[in-house]
Amino acid sequence: MYGNLVVRPEDIENWGKKIEEEDPEKLAEFEGRIERGEKIEPQDWMPFEYRRQLIRLIEQHAHSEIIGALPEGTWITRAPTFRRKLALMAKVQDEVGHAQLLYSAAETLGKSREQMINDLLSGKSKYSNVFNYPAKTWADTAIIAWLVDAGAIINQTTNSKGSYGPYVRALERICWEESFHLKYGYDSVVYLATGTPKQRAMLQDALNRWWRPIMHFFGPPDTQSVHTEKLIRWKVKLATNDEMRQQFLDMYVPKIWELGLTIPDPNLRKNPETGRWEYSDPDWGEFWRVINGDGPCNKERLAVRRFAEEKGRWVREALRAPHARYVTPLA
């Protein structure tokens, strides 16, 4: 078979099937391929559950990039110097570019970009909780660019070892670009940390505000997180939430302490016997409240996105070719 086509649910023979209803021979072949370290490409047979989980994962990731541009974007007009302003614009442009790469990767699985945006705007699809908090001062943007991006890099580098070809390729590119964000963020934080008492106080304040959302960033603890085992076997997920959180703490707590900043958790310490970080409960109740729509900025974020789609409509309409035909992106 050869072709170019639109991947539509009605064309996919196993659309909607539960894992136990799948053809056992094809499933074994699929799992064997993943076990051998081979990648799955869009035209391959895959269990519906794998397709569904990947659409959900990549789509959420794409939404996080496009919404993630907003808290920092607010500060472009208020950046303290011209160089910082240029750097922040470049970073925000990167984030929007990442969203586009990811939407394309998700599209290969059979959900169009329009459908994904519709689900974002209606609140059906989620995005990373951390972007439902406001960036109140310039120091907030520094903390975001350093620590939130550090978390994103750990997450993305882990996922880039995954089994789905288009997602892996997008992530490799994204990680490469994120390394600039991390350096830029660290530079901004160090500049404030080594500055005047007022600058240090502003930075400490921002860290206090962001610590909890950052602890939430990797998702609920493994004891509360469902559906991990199968996703790990299929290399959709490559590390558990707690493993990634531990890796983050290992890499960044010493760097934060080195700058003489205080992390707002008196119980944070590395247990020398287990080698694992211990910390206070970061209020998972708040995490669930915010993810379900009741965070400080949820409404604002979606409204800004809705504004952009609505006010850009006439431009897209004016450019639209009358006989255009949609086919699913290839890879």
Add this chain to the structure above:
Amino acid sequence: MSSLDPRIRRAEPELWEIPLRSLEPLEHWQTYEVFVMRTRGSQAQHVGSLHAPDAEMALILAKEQFARRSQCVALWVVPTEAILWTNPEEEEIFLPATDKSYREPQGYLHTRERIERFKDRLKPLQSYD
């Protein structure tokens, strides 16, 4: 003028009254596949796809999306629908049906041994000189 400081002046989306309208199919246009030639003398390589209303816009957007940081000497865009592909699931169609060593360099490995055998055969004849 009211303050530009985001601590004081927040967006007030509830005042915007923007209707929740669904995007229709193709509102974000069709897709193009993008190829980048990184240096003169190298092959152009596929780097991904993007949405654009026409080829000219696709090139402009591809420059932003795929060439804003890394080296690039040329960009190509192709409408995705113009590409025909074979299915990787049927990769066995590229396996040779019969022995095709006659078209591989590895099919011609024993010339040196043949020469040596030939020389050995000549040796007794040469000793008469």
